[in-house]
Amino acid sequence: MTKKKKTEIAELGEFGLIDHLTNSIKIKNKSTLKGVGDDSAVLEYKNKQIVISTDLLLEGIHFDLTYTPLKHLGYKAIAVNLSDIYAMNAHPKQITVSIGLSSKMSLEALDEFYSGIYLACDKYDIDLIGGDTSSSLTGFTISITAIGEGEKDKITYRSGAGVNDIICTSGDFGAAYMGLQLLEREKKVFEGNSQVQPDLASHDYLLEKILKPEPRRDVIELLKEIDVKPTSMIDVSDGISSEVLHICKQSGVGCRLFEDKIPIDATTSMLAEEMGINPMVAALNGGEDYEMLFTIAQSDYDKFIKANSPVKIYAIGHITEKSKGSYLITNAGQEVKLSAQGWKHE
Amino acid sequence: MTKKKKTEIAELGEFGLIDHLTNSIKIKNKSTLKGVGDDSAVLEYKNKQIVISTDLLLEGIHFDLTYTPLKHLGYKAIAVNLSDIYAMNAHPKQITVSIGLSSKMSLEALDEFYSGIYLACDKYDIDLIGGDTSSSLTGFTISITAIGEGEKDKITYRSGAGVNDIICTSGDFGAAYMGLQLLEREKKVFEGNSQVQPDLASHDYLLEKILKPEPRRDVIELLKEIDVKPTSMIDVSDGISSEVLHICKQSGVGCRLFEDKIPIDATTSMLAEEMGINPMVAALNGGEDYEMLFTIAQSDYDKFIKANSPVKIYAIGHITEKSKGSYLITNAGQEVKLSAQGWKHE
Numbered sequence: 056m057t058k059k060k061k062t063e064i065a066e067l068g069e070f071g072l073i074d075h076l077t078n079s080i081k082i083k084n085k086s087t088l089k090g091v092g093d094d095s096a097v098l099e100y101k102n103k104q105i106v107i108s109t110d111l112l113l114e115g116i117h118f119d120l121t122y123t124p125l126k127h128l129g130y131k132a133i134a135v136n137l138s139d140i141y142a143m144n145a146h147p148k149q150i151t152v153s154i155g156l157s158s159k160m161s162l163e164a165l166d167e168f169y170s171g172i173y174l175a176c177d178k179y180d181i182d183l184i185g186g187d188t189s190s191s192l193t194g195f196t197i198s199i200t201a202i203g204e205g206e207k208d209k210i211t212y213r214s215g216a217g218v219n220d221i222i223c224t225s226g227d228f229g230a231a232y233m234g235l236q237l238l239e240r241e242k243k244v245f246e247g248n249s250q251v252q253p254d255l256a257s258h259d260y261l262l263e264k265i266l267k268p269e270p271r272r273d274v275i276e277l278l279k280e281i282d283v284k285p286t287s288m289i290d291v292s293d294g295i296s297s298e299v300l301h302i303c304k305q306s307g308v309g310c311r312l313f314e315d316k317i318p319i320d321a322t323t324s325m326l327a328e329e330m331g332i333n334p335m336v337a338a339l340n341g342g343e344d345y346e347m348l349f350t351i352a353q354s355d356y357d358k359f360i361k362a363n364s365p366v367k368i369y370a371i372g373h374i375t376e377k378s379k380g381s382y383l384i385t386n387a388g389q390e391v392k393l394s395a396q397g398w399k400h401e
Numbered sequence: 402m403t404k405k406k407k408t409e410i411a412e413l414g415e416f417g418l419i420d421h422l423t424n425s426i427k428i429k430n431k432s433t434l435k436g437v438g439d440d441s442a443v444l445e446y447k448n449k450q451i452v453i454s455t456d457l458l459l460e461g462i463h464f465d466l467t468y469t470p471l472k473h474l475g476y477k478a479i480a481v482n483l484s485d486i487y488a489m490n491a492h493p494k495q496i497t498v499s500i501g502l503s504s505k506m507s508l509e510a511l512d513e514f515y516s517g518i519y520l521a522c523d524k525y526d527i528d529l530i531g532g533d534t535s536s537s538l539t540g541f542t543i544s545i546t547a548i549g550e551g552e553k554d555k556i557t558y559r560s561g562a563g564v565n566d567i568i569c570t571s572g573d574f575g576a577a578y579m580g581l582q583l584l585e586r587e588k589k590v591f592e593g594n595s596q597v598q599p600d601l602a603s604h605d606y607l608l609e610k611i612l613k614p615e616p617r618r619d620v621i622e623l624l625k626e627i628d629v630k631p632t633s634m635i636d637v638s639d640g641i642s643s644e645v646l647h648i649c650k651q652s653g654v655g656c657r658l659f660e661d662k663i664p665i666d667a668t669t670s671m672l673a674e675e676m677g678i679n680p681m682v683a684a685l686n687g688g689e690d691y692e693m694l695f696t697i698a699q700s701d702y703d704k705f706i707k708a709n710s711p712v713k714i715y716a717i718g719h720i721t722e723k724s725k726g727s728y729l730i731t732n733a734g735q736e737v738k739l740s741a742q743g744w745k746h747e
Contacts, residue, residue, distance in 0.1 A: 070741070088450060089558065092559075092651070093489065093558050093559050093560075093651075094454060094485040094486070094488035094489055094559070094634075094635060094636060095452035095453055095454040095485050095486055095488070095489045095491070095547075095549070096452065096453045096454070097450050097451070097452050097453075097489065097551075097556055098450065098451040098452075098453065099450045099451065099553075100446065100451065104434060104443050104444065104445045105443070105444040105445065105446065105451065106441035106442065106443050106444075107441055107442045107443075107444065107495075107497065107530065107531060107546075107548065108440060108441040108442070108531065109497045109499055109531055109532060109533055109544070109546055110499070110533050111499035111500070111501055111533045111535055111542065111544050113501045113535060113537050113538065113539075113542065114538075115538040115539075116501070116535055116536055116537065116538060117535070139440040139441050140440070140441055142440035142441070143439065143440055143441045143443065145441070149453075151453065151455045151546065153455055153456070153457035153544055154457070155457055155459045155462070155542070184453065185453060185454065185455055186455060187455055187456050187457045189457055189459060189462055189463070190462055191459050191462065192459065192460075192461040192462060192539070192540065193459075193461075193538070193539030193540060194538065194539055196457065196459065196501070196542055198455070198457050198499055198544035200453075200455055200497065200546045201441075202453065203441070205443075207445075210443055212435065212439050213438075213439050213440070214439075288440075289440060290440060305438070305439075395416070
């Protein structure tokens, strides 16, 4: 085996590094007038509203480089910001990427990270328009801002859910949480005995959900296709429970979710049981699934059925008067009060 | 003396902390449709172009909490981003603020930091519209994105400087750099003997330039008032030398700066000489002055004279053909080649 080349980033200097990382950029969106290379980027949106979202990712808090491939990290850093824009029923168009580089990071490692960023940008037609590059005394630091556009009358807030609206989601839950548990378990085994290879076989789906989530552009496209504007929408980064409570609080309503309606993948359930974790707890309070959670008027429900789209939408409950509170109805018919408990150190 | 109250941030939890930091926000700009509290902020600009700038500030690299008051740090974090927007001949309207909090930071300390942020927002009519709040395993981390608007035909890039244009600046140089040298010197004295009080007297101007710089909105307002659009513009964060070379590179031109025209404050020169630093080197290669550096057509120069504005503008040189290179003409008549040497670890 040949040893991989390692180039010290300091060799390039700041301006050389920025050139190296950005010289292959080709502008994709009409709204991007000027990207990287001036004091600010310049954008122009005609008759659209602009949506902005931002995320800060810190080594040791949001990611662990011992089991996160850098390319996946770059991809995911973009994906989670795009997810916030889609959750407004809008389309992301531009991003800025700022990074603080620890001294142990080589140019080749940084290129891996950026290859993930550019892969996500290509797949979702995003222009990288700016950022900031700095050294960091400690861990790898990533700050992403995403900018998007939406039709004035289509932008969807968290605050519009009405009584009797149906609560819908775009996928299954708890998979990313169980993927993380798996990585943490194998890391501990590896630390105990570095000769042991991690046992990740047959868990591809869970690992993909935690390491390389896809933002749900397809859901936003489906909504347009069938001409449905949700009454409220949010993306699921902290678990269904926390997110549905955000919608209830901001809409001034309550809700009922039904345990038997909440989709959980078979591999999620199996691993959860193997590790002594209740799969429903993983689904409700786990995080990072990045599915869409939205409410629709009952009259719009048929449109989803008729669409016969490959994009699956699950009805998992309904909105109630505020006074009725927010509860999960279990398979045994019990009412369990929903509570927000994000699992991330945030 | 009563001991100041210290509240652990963990007591509030993430959502409590966000509420605490943002509940006093009042929206100031028509273009801000929705600020903090959804997946994204929503903005609307009618017939304007939008400019975006972003900065990442890391403890130990960009600031030293041993001599930087947190309120000043918050103010400066905003100021430097606004400066980038003004440097486009545009007006900042919104910011996002993301922070990674080290465990040693109390709620009262964070409030100090935010009081500086809100002070800058009030002074410059900025809406805080979003961000991200996280814990940090290491130092205090700050990421700011500023969003602004400009008239389509007024936005000024770095790339428009033409031969014979006059190179102008809005203030003196080297003061922030000498302010930093002073703080570093007194920190060393203090570390050697904590009974000694720092000797900062009579250096108010230098300290203000490094700790609490003001972005030059007044320069942008003057340009509008006298109806001058610079042919190129940049803000001076890395020293005149580096910035004028950015303009020359992007405009495909050369330049001549004149040593006797470059404004240096008397207190800058005095401290520089006391510390054995060449004041002109501090002015050319020091950083963080956040003055505007711009080029104008010769025919526009009279307008500045006639304006008789309290905003002083200094002509420090002129643009040449690219083939003539970029040089400083010293008082002795020598030509010294300009080189970019940012003093920051960036």
